[in-house]
Amino acid sequence: MREKPRKLQLPEKLRWNHNAWYRRWLLRQLPSRARSALDVGCGLGELARELKATGVVTGEVTAIDASARMIERASATGAGVRWIHGDVFTHDLGRYDVVTAEASLHHLPLREGLTRLAGLVGPGGTLVVVGLYMTATPADRAMEVVTLPANALVGLAKALRGGEQPHDPEMPVVMHAPTLAEIRAAAREILPGARVRRRLFWRYSMVWHAPQVL
Numbered sequence: 001m002r003e004k005p006r007k008l009q010l011p012e013k014l015r016w017n018h019n020a021w022y023r024r025w026l027l028r029q030l031p032s033r034a035r036s037a038l039d040v041g042c043g044l045g046e047l048a049r050e051l052k053a054t055g056v057v058t059g060e061v062t063a064i065d066a067s068a069r070m071i072e073r074a075s076a077t078g079a080g081v082r083w084i085h086g087d088v089f090t091h092d093l094g095r096y097d098v099v100t101a102e103a104s105l106h107h108l109p110l111r112e113g114l115t116r117l118a119g120l121v122g123p124g125g126t127l128v129v130v131g132l133y134m135t136a137t138p139a140d141r142a143m144e145v146v147t148l149p150a151n152a153l154v155g156l157a158k159a160l161r162g163g164e165q166p167h168d169p170e171m172p173v174v175m176h177a178p179t180l181a182e183i184r185a186a187a188r189e190i191l192p193g194a195r196v197r198r199r200l201f202w203r204y205s206m207v208w209h210a211p212q213v214l
Contacts, residue, residue: 019103021201022130023047026100027056029128029207034097035059038120040088041066041104045074045081052080057098064088066107088116095122101129106177114190121210127191129206133198136179143198180204 027050030037034057039048042063052061064084065071075083084091089112099120105113121127135141178186180198187194187206194208 019130019203020046022199022203022205023050023102025205026102026128026130027051027054029126030056030098031126032056033058034126036094036096036122037061037098037100038093038096039063040099040101040117040120041107042074042083043067043070043104045070045077045083047100047102048074048081049077051098051100062093062096064091064093088120093120095125096120097122097125099125099127101127101131103130103132105129105131110178110182111186111190114186118191118208118210121208123210124212125210127194127206127208127210129204130199131183131204131206132177132202133180133183133204134177135202137181140180143200 023046026047030051033055036059037048037051037057039045039051039061042048042065045063048061048063051057060082061080062082062084063071063074064086065074066085066087068085071083071085075081088108099117101117105117108116117127117129133140135144180196183204183206184196187196187208191206191208194206197205199205
């Protein structure tokens with residue numbers, strides 16, 4: 001019998017931005033000097049701004065989010081990025097050298113979301129996902145033997161430096177995410193050759209390189 005996924009709940013004082021922890025790693029997975037990029041579920045736009053500011057993307061960076069408020073706030077501080085308020089499933093988007101999804105895939109139906117993301121990647125392009133998975137198996141709980149104390153140490157270190165806002169109160173929160181097994185199964189089906197890795201802090205990473213000819 002499949003075990004019921006558990007909700008992730010952390011003490012308030014130990015909460016910090018787990019997504020930003022993997023930002024540098026995410027940027028290293030991208031091809032140098034990509035001509036175009038799309039950030040899906042951009043939120044306040046931190047990743048989209050970094051894609052532009054670091055020079056990883058030489059052309060246009062596009063960022064889309066379903067929340068009008070998030071786009072309003074992101075666009076107020078994000079010069080050089082094309083901000084779109086819209087539904088990634090229905091909005092008329094092209095294909096891009098780089099597509100990123102940082103803590104946004106679990107807001108979408110998994111298989112439909114992966115299929116849509118894959119369709120937005122141009123020939124030879126790269127898709128990078130950093131997402132949340134739900135603790136559900138003995139292997140997941142074994143990982144928490146490392147994750148929980150590491151989370152506490154990082155949280156305390158950040159608190160000593162003045163603390164860190166873990167999550168903007170206006171951003172949507174989804175407490176039900178796919179299990180790692182579900183994510184891997186969907187990736188095998190939809191994105192052949194994708195690399196899915198379990199990460200610390202209840203995160204996983206996924207990197208997929210589209211064929212040169214789609």
